[in-house]
Amino acid sequence: MNVDEWLAGTANPKAGVIAAIREILLDDERIDEAIKYRAPAFLHDGRIIAYFHHASKATASLIFPDGGRLDGHRILGDGSNKQRTARFATIDDVVDAHDELLAVIEDWFCVVA
Numbered sequence: 162m163n164v165d166e167w168l169a170g171t172a173n174p175k176a177g178v179i180a181a182i183r184e185i186l187l188d189d190e191r192i193d194e195a196i197k198y199r200a201p202a203f204l205h206d207g208r209i210i211a212y213f214h215h216a217s218k219a220t221a222s223l224i225f226p227d228g229g230r231l232d233g234h235r236i237l238g239d240g241s242n243k244q245r246t247a248r249f250a251t252i253d254d255v256v257d258a259h260d261e262l263l264a265v266i267e268d269w270f271c272v273v274a
Contacts, residue, residue, distance in 0.1 A: 164194050164201045178221040179213055181255040185262055186211075191270065210269055211247075220248040221255075225265070227273045234265045 168176055179201060186192050186203050193204045202212035214222040228237050228245025236258050237245035249255050
């Protein structure tokens with residue numbers, strides 16, 4: 162299953178929010194996508210940058226497995242020592258966080274990749 166099929170078939174109430182985030186991330190030519198952990202994920206050279214928590218219904222929860230290495234980004238909430246999660250309840254949240262989301266991705270390429 163590809164991400165388009167997942168979005169078309171999901172009952173997740175945040176599918177529109179996920180699609181908005183997807184559009185932003187896939188503007189970066191370095192990023193690919195796939196289904197991982199039963200939801201859309203974003204990758205670079207096969208390494209996961211971030212993935213959505215498939216069961217999250219209140220927010221589109223974008224998990225950064227290496228988020229603990231990405232300091233100073235307000236959209237990355239608390240998490241374990243290693244991972245951090247960015248949560249978006251509405252498309253307006255995505256629009257408001259657009260620039261910071263891009264900054265997180267750029268930081269990922271500088272620090273983690």
